[in-house]
Amino acid sequence: MRDARIISSLDPYDPKYLPADVLLSANENPMDVPAEVRGSAVDRIMRLAFNRYPDPTANKLRDLLAQNIKQMVLPTLESSVRDSLGFPDLTRDNFVVSNGGDELLFNTFLAFGGPGNKVLNVPPSFSVYEIDAQITNTEVVNVPRNPDFSINEDAVIERVSQDDVNIVIITSPNNPTGDSVNVDFMRRLLSSTNALVLLDEAYSEFAERTCIPLLGEFDNLCILRTFSKAYSLAGVRLGYIVSSPKVVSRYLMVRQPYSVDVVAQTIGEEVVSHCNLYTDTIRGIIRRRHELYTKLGNITGVEVFPSTANFMLVRLKG
Numbered sequence: 001m002r003d004a005r006i007i008s009s010l011d012p013y014d015p016k017y018l019p020a021d022v023l024l025s026a027n028e029n030p031m032d033v034p035a036e037v038r039g040s041a042v043d044r045i046m047r048l049a050f051n052r053y054p055d056p057t058a059n060k061l062r063d064l065l066a067q068n069i070k071q072m073v074l075p076t077l078e079s080s081v082r083d084s085l086g087f088p089d090l091t092r093d094n095f096v097v098s099n100g101g102d103e104l105l106f107n108t109f110l111a112f113g114g115p116g117n118k119v120l121n122v123p124p125s126f127s128v129y130e131i132d133a134q135i136t137n138t139e140v141v142n143v144p145r146n147p148d149f150s151i152n153e154d155a156v157i158e159r160v161s162q163d164d165v166n167i168v169i170i171t172s173p174n175n176p177t178g179d180s181v182n183v184d185f186m187r188r189l190l191s192s193t194n195a196l197v198l199l200d201e202a203y204s205e206f207a208e209r210t211c212i213p214l215l216g217e218f219d220n221l222c223i224l225r226t227f228s229k230a231y232s233l234a235g236v237r238l239g240y241i242v243s244s245p246k247v248v249s250r251y252l253m254v255r256q257p258y259s260v261d262v263v264a265q266t267i268g269e270e271v272v273s274h275c276n277l278y279t280d281t282i283r284g285i286i287r288r289r290h291e292l293y294t295k296l297g298n299i300t301g302v303e304v305f306p307s308t309a310n311f312m313l314v315r316l317k318g
């Protein structure tokens with residue numbers, strides 16, 4: 001048996017999964033889906049034809065996302081505040097649905113990376129970015145964060161201005177540091193490069209902010225989101241991107257056929273249709289984050305970094 005040459009140089013992603021009564025290590029939502037969502041999803045699943053292939057592009061789910069995107073991405077804000085943010089008009093052509101956000105990350109490198117191409121990364125961040133780059137022979141250009149873990153914005157702008165980077169990945173809120181980018185930096189970045197700028201907003205419901213309004217200004221912006229965190233579907237594997245139709249078409253070219261099965265599509269449709277049922281849970285997590293930040297900060301020898309996610313980074317003395 002002959003392995004691909006790249007295999008010998010890879011360290012596989014290891015989430016360190018262990019069975020336990022209390023799970024904190026994967027940044028999951030501690031609350032399961034609301035009973036109403038579970039009930040309606042199970043009822044529909046019982047009537048599914050399992051012998052038939054699913055809709056290959058999950059068009060019903062894409063339509064529902066387009067119709068409900070403001071509520072989905074900013075669930076804790078008042079509707080009047082959401083409406084004031086200037087969301088562009090979106091249709092199914094602005095969405096790709098996938099088997100988790102991880103599939104979309106890999107597809108990003110298939111569509112825009114590869115030999116001779118470069119990805120700009122701002123570590124420390126999600127380790128899968130560099131793993132996917134290695135697998136696809138995409139060169140990684142790292143621009144390390146500042147000592148306080150904020151993005152070195154000027155260094156990023158200077159590097160992309162060299163016009164040799166194909167993909168820029170920014171995570172907001174960032175895993176593991178918990179900080180979010182500001183819209184002014186994203187606008188500067190997008191104005192400085194023709195590269196695909198992938199903004200990973202997997203945790204952004206807890207930050208109560210999004211850069212989706214910038215899609216009306218920039219065709220090279222691609223926003224990745226997931227049902228795994230705020231919407232309690234880590235076990236279902238469902239993610240999506242929002243971008244320009246031009247970018248979406250590239251993802252559709254490289255996606256695996258039928259990667260989102262009928263069960264996942266059905267559950268996703270019910271979650272989007274009932275997304276308002278998650279508002280109190282998300283608000284509760286935000287409230288507890290503030291409480292935990294204050295209490296940890298009162299412990300001698302513990303340095304707590306501000307977080308806009310459902311986790312926080314701490315530094316222990318010694």
